[in-house]
Amino acid sequence: MFETLTAAPPDSILGLSEAFNRDPNPRKINLSVGVYQDAEGRTPVLRCVKAAEQRLLEGEATKTYLGIDGLPDYRRHVQKLVFEGAIGAERVAVVQTPGGTGALRVAADFLADLLPAAKLWHSNPTWANHPAIFAAAGLDVETYPYLNSQRTGLDFEAMLDALQSGPRSGDVVLLHACCHNPTGVDPSEEQWRQIADVLASRGLLPLVDFAYQGFGEGLSEDARGLQLLLEKCDEVLVASSFSKNFGLYSERVGALSLVARDSDQAAVGMSQLKRIVRTNYSNPPRHGGAVVATVLDDAELTELWHQELAEMRERIADMRSAFVEAMRTHAPDRDFSFLLDQKGMFSFSGLNPMQVDRLKSEHSVYIVGSGRINVAGITRANLQPLCEAVAAVL
Numbered sequence: 001m002f003e004t005l006t007a008a009p010p011d012s013i014l015g016l017s018e019a020f021n022r023d024p025n026p027r028k029i030n031l032s033v034g035v036y037q038d039a040e041g042r043t044p045v046l047r048c049v050k051a052a053e054q055r056l057l058e059g060e061a062t063k064t065y066l067g068i069d070g071l072p073d074y075r076r077h078v079q080k081l082v083f084e085g086a087i088g089a090e091r092v093a094v095v096q097t098p099g100g101t102g103a104l105r106v107a108a109d110f111l112a113d114l115l116p117a118a119k120l121w122h123s124n125p126t127w128a129n130h131p132a133i134f135a136a137a138g139l140d141v142e143t144y145p146y147l148n149s150q151r152t153g154l155d156f157e158a159m160l161d162a163l164q165s166g167p168r169s170g171d172v173v174l175l176h177a178c179c180h181n182p183t184g185v186d187p188s189e190e191q192w193r194q195i196a197d198v199l200a201s202r203g204l205l206p207l208v209d210f211a212y213q214g215f216g217e218g219l220s221e222d223a224r225g226l227q228l229l230l231e232k233c234d235e236v237l238v239a240s241s242f243s244k245n246f247g248l249y250s251e252r253v254g255a256l257s258l259v260a261r262d263s264d265q266a267a268v269g270m271s272q273l274k275r276i277v278r279t280n281y282s283n284p285p286r287h288g289g290a291v292v293a294t295v296l297d298d299a300e301l302t303e304l305w306h307q308e309l310a311e312m313r314e315r316i317a318d319m320r321s322a323f324v325e326a327m328r329t330h331a332p333d334r335d336f337s338f339l340l341d342q343k344g345m346f347s348f349s350g351l352n353p354m355q356v357d358r359l360k361s362e363h364s365v366y367i368v369g370s371g372r373i374n375v376a377g378i379t380r381a382n383l384q385p386l387c388e389a390v391a392a393v394l
Protein backbone atom coordinates (compact mmCIF):
# COMPACT_ATOMS: atom_id res chain seq x y z
CA MET A 1 0.00 0.00 0.00
CA PHE A 2 2.78 2.43 0.81
CA GLU A 3 4.04 2.51 -2.78
CA THR A 4 1.10 4.79 -3.63
CA LEU A 5 2.30 7.46 -1.16
CA THR A 6 4.20 10.58 -2.20
CA ALA A 7 6.74 12.28 0.06
CA ALA A 8 5.62 15.17 2.30
CA PRO A 9 7.64 18.39 1.99
CA PRO A 10 10.40 18.79 4.62
CA ASP A 11 9.83 21.25 7.49
CA SER A 12 11.02 24.60 6.14
CA ILE A 13 12.96 25.70 9.24
CA LEU A 14 14.39 22.35 10.33
CA GLY A 15 15.39 21.72 6.68
CA LEU A 16 17.57 24.87 6.85
CA SER A 17 19.39 23.51 9.90
CA GLU A 18 20.14 20.30 8.01
CA ALA A 19 21.63 22.38 5.18
CA PHE A 20 23.62 24.34 7.78
CA ASN A 21 25.03 21.13 9.28
CA ARG A 22 26.19 19.99 5.83
CA ASP A 23 27.86 23.34 5.03
CA PRO A 24 31.69 22.94 5.34
CA ASN A 25 32.35 26.73 5.69
CA PRO A 26 33.97 27.25 9.13
CA ARG A 27 32.53 30.80 9.30
CA LYS A 28 28.91 29.62 8.80
CA ILE A 29 26.22 31.26 10.97
CA ASN A 30 22.81 29.76 11.81
CA LEU A 31 20.13 32.31 12.73
CA SER A 32 17.23 30.16 11.57
CA VAL A 33 16.27 27.76 14.32
CA GLY A 34 14.17 28.98 17.28
CA VAL A 35 16.29 28.14 20.30
CA TYR A 36 18.14 30.44 22.69
CA GLN A 37 21.92 30.47 22.40
CA ASP A 38 24.35 31.93 24.90
CA ALA A 39 27.42 34.09 24.22
CA GLU A 40 29.33 30.97 23.10
CA GLY A 41 26.53 29.82 20.79
CA ARG A 42 25.42 27.00 23.10
CA THR A 43 21.89 26.15 24.29
CA PRO A 44 22.68 25.42 27.94
CA VAL A 45 20.75 23.57 30.67
CA LEU A 46 19.74 26.23 33.22
CA ARG A 47 21.41 25.92 36.65
CA CYS A 48 18.00 25.92 38.38
CA VAL A 49 16.97 22.98 36.18
CA LYS A 50 20.13 21.00 37.02
CA ALA A 51 19.56 21.61 40.73
CA ALA A 52 15.92 20.50 40.47
CA GLU A 53 16.94 17.39 38.51
CA GLN A 54 19.47 16.52 41.22
CA ARG A 55 16.70 16.67 43.82
CA LEU A 56 14.40 14.59 41.64
CA LEU A 57 17.10 11.97 41.09
CA GLU A 58 17.40 11.50 44.83
CA GLY A 59 13.76 11.94 45.86
CA GLU A 60 11.63 10.69 42.98
CA ALA A 61 9.71 7.67 44.23
CA THR A 62 7.80 6.48 41.15
CA LYS A 63 7.53 6.65 37.39
CA THR A 64 3.88 5.64 37.38
CA TYR A 65 1.48 7.40 35.01
CA LEU A 66 0.39 10.95 35.72
CA GLY A 67 -3.31 11.77 35.57
CA ILE A 68 -4.67 12.70 32.14
CA ASP A 69 -4.41 16.39 33.09
CA GLY A 70 -0.82 16.10 34.42
CA LEU A 71 1.00 16.89 37.64
CA PRO A 72 -1.22 18.86 40.11
CA ASP A 73 1.66 21.01 41.46
CA TYR A 74 2.78 21.88 37.96
CA ARG A 75 -0.76 22.85 36.93
CA ARG A 76 -1.11 25.06 40.00
CA HIS A 77 2.12 26.90 39.14
CA VAL A 78 1.08 27.39 35.50
CA GLN A 79 -2.17 28.94 36.69
CA LYS A 80 -0.29 31.36 38.98
CA LEU A 81 2.40 32.30 36.50
CA VAL A 82 0.22 32.78 33.43
CA PHE A 83 -2.76 34.50 35.04
CA GLU A 84 -1.03 36.27 37.96
CA GLY A 85 -4.22 36.42 39.99
CA ALA A 86 -6.16 38.20 37.24
CA ILE A 87 -9.02 35.71 37.62
CA GLY A 88 -10.05 33.18 40.27
CA ALA A 89 -8.38 29.75 39.97
CA GLU A 90 -11.84 28.11 40.00
CA ARG A 91 -12.56 29.58 36.55
CA VAL A 92 -9.46 28.01 34.96
CA ALA A 93 -9.02 24.40 33.79
CA VAL A 94 -5.34 23.65 33.16
CA VAL A 95 -4.05 20.50 31.44
CA GLN A 96 -0.32 19.77 31.23
CA THR A 97 0.61 19.09 27.60
CA PRO A 98 3.67 17.96 25.63
CA GLY A 99 5.01 21.46 24.94
CA GLY A 100 3.20 24.49 23.58
CA THR A 101 2.65 22.59 20.33
CA GLY A 102 0.78 19.88 22.24
CA ALA A 103 -1.35 22.59 23.90
CA LEU A 104 -2.19 24.11 20.52
CA ARG A 105 -3.13 20.71 19.10
CA VAL A 106 -5.38 19.90 22.09
CA ALA A 107 -7.00 23.34 21.62
CA ALA A 108 -7.43 22.65 17.90
CA ASP A 109 -9.07 19.25 18.55
CA PHE A 110 -11.29 20.80 21.23
CA LEU A 111 -12.48 23.52 18.82
CA ALA A 112 -12.93 21.19 15.85
CA ASP A 113 -14.92 18.74 17.93
CA LEU A 114 -17.04 21.00 20.13
CA LEU A 115 -17.32 24.25 18.16
CA PRO A 116 -17.17 22.89 14.61
CA ALA A 117 -18.64 26.03 13.00
CA ALA A 118 -15.77 28.15 14.34
CA LYS A 119 -13.07 29.40 11.98
CA LEU A 120 -9.58 30.06 13.28
CA TRP A 121 -8.07 33.49 12.43
CA HIS A 122 -4.32 34.02 12.76
CA SER A 123 -2.03 36.94 11.98
CA ASN A 124 -0.30 37.09 8.63
CA PRO A 125 2.52 36.26 9.14
CA THR A 126 2.58 33.83 12.03
CA TRP A 127 4.62 30.84 13.26
CA ALA A 128 4.57 28.44 10.29
CA ASN A 129 3.21 25.57 12.39
CA HIS A 130 0.06 27.49 13.45
CA PRO A 131 -2.01 27.09 10.26
CA ALA A 132 -0.76 23.52 9.86
CA ILE A 133 -1.84 22.49 13.38
CA PHE A 134 -5.36 23.92 13.05
CA ALA A 135 -5.85 22.62 9.51
CA ALA A 136 -4.70 19.16 10.65
CA ALA A 137 -7.50 19.17 13.24
CA GLY A 138 -9.99 19.99 10.47
CA LEU A 139 -10.61 23.68 11.22
CA ASP A 140 -11.03 26.33 8.54
CA VAL A 141 -8.15 28.75 8.85
CA GLU A 142 -8.20 32.45 7.85
CA THR A 143 -5.76 35.32 8.32
CA TYR A 144 -5.83 38.93 9.49
CA PRO A 145 -3.18 41.49 8.45
CA TYR A 146 -0.45 42.35 10.94
CA LEU A 147 2.56 44.15 9.47
CA ASN A 148 2.89 47.50 7.70
CA SER A 149 3.94 47.57 4.05
CA GLN A 150 7.65 48.00 4.90
CA ARG A 151 7.31 44.95 7.18
CA THR A 152 8.95 46.85 10.04
CA GLY A 153 6.06 47.43 12.47
CA LEU A 154 2.40 46.79 13.23
CA ASP A 155 -0.35 47.98 10.88
CA PHE A 156 -2.77 48.26 13.76
CA GLU A 157 -5.53 49.93 11.77
CA ALA A 158 -5.59 47.14 9.20
CA MET A 159 -5.48 44.50 11.91
CA LEU A 160 -8.37 46.01 13.87
CA ASP A 161 -10.44 46.67 10.72
CA ALA A 162 -10.04 43.04 9.71
CA LEU A 163 -11.02 41.74 13.15
CA GLN A 164 -14.04 44.02 13.08
CA SER A 165 -15.27 42.89 9.68
CA GLY A 166 -13.87 39.39 8.96
CA PRO A 167 -14.64 36.88 11.71
CA ARG A 168 -18.21 36.00 12.64
CA SER A 169 -19.48 35.62 16.19
CA GLY A 170 -18.19 32.32 17.58
CA ASP A 171 -14.96 32.37 15.55
CA VAL A 172 -11.57 32.06 17.24
CA VAL A 173 -8.77 34.65 17.05
CA LEU A 174 -5.22 33.44 17.65
CA LEU A 175 -2.98 36.08 19.27
CA HIS A 176 0.66 35.91 20.40
CA ALA A 177 0.79 37.03 24.05
CA CYS A 178 4.25 38.59 23.54
CA CYS A 179 7.38 38.31 21.37
CA HIS A 180 5.38 37.67 18.19
CA ASN A 181 6.96 34.92 16.11
CA PRO A 182 8.23 35.57 13.42
CA THR A 183 8.18 39.39 13.57
CA GLY A 184 9.03 40.46 17.16
CA VAL A 185 6.28 43.10 16.73
CA ASP A 186 3.80 43.28 19.65
CA PRO A 187 0.75 45.51 20.23
CA SER A 188 1.06 48.30 22.84
CA GLU A 189 -1.09 48.25 25.98
CA GLU A 190 -3.54 50.69 24.44
CA GLN A 191 -3.75 48.50 21.34
CA TRP A 192 -4.38 45.39 23.49
CA ARG A 193 -7.28 47.25 25.11
CA GLN A 194 -8.79 47.96 21.70
CA ILE A 195 -8.27 44.36 20.56
CA ALA A 196 -10.01 43.16 23.73
CA ASP A 197 -12.95 45.51 23.07
CA VAL A 198 -13.41 44.24 19.53
CA LEU A 199 -13.18 40.56 20.52
CA ALA A 200 -15.61 40.97 23.42
CA SER A 201 -18.16 43.07 21.52
CA ARG A 202 -18.11 40.76 18.48
CA GLY A 203 -18.34 37.50 20.43
CA LEU A 204 -14.93 36.17 19.31
CA LEU A 205 -12.96 33.66 21.37
CA PRO A 206 -9.30 34.60 21.99
CA LEU A 207 -6.76 31.79 21.78
CA VAL A 208 -3.52 33.17 23.20
CA ASP A 209 -0.21 31.52 22.32
CA PHE A 210 2.15 32.26 25.23
CA ALA A 211 5.41 30.59 24.20
CA TYR A 212 7.87 33.31 25.29
CA GLN A 213 6.82 34.57 28.75
CA GLY A 214 9.81 36.42 30.22
CA PHE A 215 11.69 36.84 26.93
CA GLY A 216 10.20 40.26 26.14
CA GLU A 217 10.28 42.59 29.14
CA GLY A 218 9.70 40.30 32.13
CA LEU A 219 7.34 37.61 33.42
CA SER A 220 4.62 40.05 34.57
CA GLU A 221 5.16 42.63 31.86
CA ASP A 222 4.79 39.96 29.16
CA ALA A 223 1.47 38.81 30.68
CA ARG A 224 -0.01 42.32 30.43
CA GLY A 225 -1.73 41.77 27.05
CA LEU A 226 -3.41 38.62 28.33
CA GLN A 227 -4.55 40.45 31.46
CA LEU A 228 -6.10 43.21 29.38
CA LEU A 229 -7.95 40.59 27.32
CA LEU A 230 -9.24 38.96 30.51
CA GLU A 231 -10.69 42.29 31.66
CA LYS A 232 -13.09 42.19 28.71
CA CYS A 233 -13.38 38.56 27.60
CA ASP A 234 -14.94 35.97 29.94
CA GLU A 235 -13.80 32.99 27.91
CA VAL A 236 -10.20 32.53 26.75
CA LEU A 237 -7.88 29.67 25.79
CA VAL A 238 -4.15 29.96 26.54
CA ALA A 239 -1.44 27.67 25.15
CA SER A 240 1.73 28.16 27.19
CA SER A 241 5.18 26.59 27.11
CA PHE A 242 8.32 26.26 29.25
CA SER A 243 10.46 25.25 26.27
CA LYS A 244 12.09 28.66 25.95
CA ASN A 245 11.93 30.33 29.37
CA PHE A 246 13.17 27.20 31.19
CA GLY A 247 15.26 25.92 28.26
CA LEU A 248 13.34 22.62 28.52
CA TYR A 249 12.86 22.23 24.76
CA SER A 250 13.23 18.45 24.53
CA GLU A 251 11.35 17.67 27.75
CA ARG A 252 8.09 18.87 26.17
CA VAL A 253 6.55 20.98 28.93
CA GLY A 254 3.48 23.05 28.12
CA ALA A 255 -0.10 23.63 29.20
CA LEU A 256 -3.50 24.45 27.81
CA SER A 257 -5.62 26.65 30.09
CA LEU A 258 -9.33 27.09 29.50
CA VAL A 259 -10.85 30.14 31.16
CA ALA A 260 -14.63 29.82 31.59
CA ARG A 261 -17.34 32.13 32.96
CA ASP A 262 -17.66 30.18 36.21
CA SER A 263 -16.41 27.11 38.01
CA ASP A 264 -19.18 24.84 36.66
CA GLN A 265 -18.31 25.66 33.06
CA ALA A 266 -14.60 25.28 33.82
CA ALA A 267 -15.31 21.77 35.17
CA VAL A 268 -17.23 20.82 32.02
CA GLY A 269 -14.39 22.25 29.90
CA MET A 270 -11.88 20.19 31.88
CA SER A 271 -13.87 16.99 31.32
CA GLN A 272 -13.78 17.61 27.56
CA LEU A 273 -10.07 18.44 27.53
CA LYS A 274 -9.36 15.19 29.38
CA ARG A 275 -11.43 13.21 26.91
CA ILE A 276 -9.45 14.74 24.04
CA VAL A 277 -6.07 14.12 25.69
CA ARG A 278 -6.98 10.51 26.52
CA THR A 279 -7.45 9.63 22.85
CA ASN A 280 -4.29 11.45 21.79
CA TYR A 281 -1.26 10.88 24.05
CA SER A 282 -3.21 9.59 27.08
CA ASN A 283 -1.27 11.56 29.69
CA PRO A 284 1.74 13.89 29.61
CA PRO A 285 5.40 13.06 30.37
CA ARG A 286 6.35 13.56 34.02
CA HIS A 287 9.95 14.75 34.06
CA GLY A 288 9.76 18.30 32.64
CA GLY A 289 6.65 19.17 34.64
CA ALA A 290 8.31 17.84 37.80
CA VAL A 291 11.39 20.00 37.11
CA VAL A 292 9.28 23.15 36.72
CA ALA A 293 7.22 22.35 39.83
CA THR A 294 10.39 21.64 41.87
CA VAL A 295 11.91 25.00 40.87
CA LEU A 296 8.73 26.99 41.47
CA ASP A 297 8.03 25.27 44.83
CA ASP A 298 11.39 26.50 46.15
CA ALA A 299 12.07 30.20 46.80
CA GLU A 300 15.84 29.96 46.15
CA LEU A 301 15.49 28.02 42.92
CA THR A 302 12.75 30.39 41.76
CA GLU A 303 15.08 33.33 42.41
CA LEU A 304 17.83 31.58 40.44
CA TRP A 305 15.38 30.97 37.57
CA HIS A 306 14.42 34.66 37.53
CA GLN A 307 18.12 35.57 37.31
CA GLU A 308 18.83 33.12 34.52
CA LEU A 309 15.77 34.22 32.58
CA ALA A 310 16.85 37.86 32.95
CA GLU A 311 20.33 36.91 31.65
CA MET A 312 18.79 35.34 28.53
CA ARG A 313 16.47 38.29 27.97
CA GLU A 314 19.23 40.85 28.44
CA ARG A 315 21.66 39.02 26.17
CA ILE A 316 19.08 38.99 23.38
CA ALA A 317 18.37 42.72 23.86
CA ASP A 318 22.14 43.45 23.84
CA MET A 319 22.67 41.54 20.62
CA ARG A 320 19.72 43.32 19.03
CA SER A 321 21.25 46.73 19.81
CA ALA A 322 24.76 45.58 18.83
CA PHE A 323 23.47 44.44 15.42
CA VAL A 324 21.63 47.73 14.79
CA GLU A 325 24.71 49.72 15.89
CA ALA A 326 27.11 47.67 13.75
CA MET A 327 24.86 47.97 10.69
CA ARG A 328 25.10 51.78 11.00
CA THR A 329 28.78 51.42 10.04
CA HIS A 330 28.40 48.61 7.53
CA ALA A 331 25.36 49.98 5.67
CA PRO A 332 24.88 53.65 6.60
CA ASP A 333 22.15 54.09 3.96
CA ARG A 334 19.90 51.44 5.44
CA ASP A 335 18.23 52.14 8.78
CA PHE A 336 17.76 49.06 10.96
CA SER A 337 16.65 51.00 14.07
CA PHE A 338 13.09 49.58 13.76
CA LEU A 339 14.58 46.36 15.17
CA LEU A 340 15.00 48.10 18.53
CA ASP A 341 11.20 48.21 19.01
CA GLN A 342 10.85 44.48 18.44
CA LYS A 343 10.70 42.02 21.34
CA GLY A 344 11.90 38.52 22.06
CA MET A 345 14.04 36.06 20.21
CA PHE A 346 12.93 36.87 16.65
CA SER A 347 13.02 39.86 14.37
CA PHE A 348 11.91 40.56 10.86
CA SER A 349 15.05 41.95 9.25
CA GLY A 350 13.22 43.38 6.24
CA LEU A 351 15.50 41.32 3.93
CA ASN A 352 13.74 39.90 0.87
CA PRO A 353 13.84 36.22 -0.25
CA MET A 354 16.56 36.92 -2.85
CA GLN A 355 18.79 38.55 -0.24
CA VAL A 356 18.11 35.67 2.15
CA ASP A 357 19.12 33.23 -0.58
CA ARG A 358 22.37 35.09 -1.29
CA LEU A 359 23.19 35.21 2.42
CA LYS A 360 23.07 31.43 2.40
CA SER A 361 24.73 30.63 -0.92
CA GLU A 362 27.47 33.32 -0.85
CA HIS A 363 28.09 33.83 2.89
CA SER A 364 26.87 30.66 4.67
CA VAL A 365 24.50 32.78 6.79
CA TYR A 366 21.25 30.88 7.33
CA ILE A 367 18.03 32.78 8.05
CA VAL A 368 14.40 31.92 7.31
CA GLY A 369 13.04 32.88 3.85
CA SER A 370 10.68 35.49 5.31
CA GLY A 371 13.73 37.42 6.58
CA ARG A 372 13.19 36.28 10.19
CA ILE A 373 16.39 36.18 12.21
CA ASN A 374 16.92 34.50 15.57
CA VAL A 375 18.58 37.37 17.43
CA ALA A 376 19.75 34.91 20.11
CA GLY A 377 21.99 33.28 17.47
CA ILE A 378 24.12 36.46 17.25
CA THR A 379 27.32 36.46 19.34
CA ARG A 380 30.21 38.90 19.73
CA ALA A 381 32.23 36.46 17.61
CA ASN A 382 29.85 36.27 14.64
CA LEU A 383 28.53 39.86 14.74
CA GLN A 384 31.21 41.29 12.43
CA PRO A 385 31.03 38.64 9.66
CA LEU A 386 27.21 38.68 9.92
CA CYS A 387 27.00 42.44 9.37
CA GLU A 388 29.51 42.28 6.49
CA ALA A 389 27.40 39.58 4.83
CA VAL A 390 24.12 41.49 5.31
CA ALA A 391 25.70 44.68 3.95
CA ALA A 392 27.00 42.75 0.92
CA VAL A 393 23.54 41.49 -0.09
CA LEU A 394 21.57 44.72 0.50
Ligand SMILES: Cc1ncc(COP(=O)(O)O)c(C=O)c1O
Pocket residue numbers: 034098099100101102127176181209211241242243249253254
Ligand atom coordinates in the same frame (compact mmCIF):
# COMPACT_ATOMS: atom_id res chain seq x y z
C1 LIG B 1 4.81 31.01 18.57
C2 LIG B 1 5.14 29.64 19.07
N1 LIG B 1 4.18 28.91 19.61
C3 LIG B 1 4.42 27.67 20.08
C4 LIG B 1 5.68 27.12 19.99
C5 LIG B 1 5.84 25.70 20.49
O1 LIG B 1 6.75 25.51 21.45
P1 LIG B 1 7.03 24.06 22.08
O2 LIG B 1 8.44 23.76 21.73
O3 LIG B 1 6.81 24.24 23.53
O4 LIG B 1 6.09 23.09 21.48
C6 LIG B 1 6.72 27.84 19.42
C7 LIG B 1 8.05 27.25 19.28
O5 LIG B 1 8.88 27.63 18.53
C8 LIG B 1 6.43 29.14 18.95
O6 LIG B 1 7.38 29.89 18.41
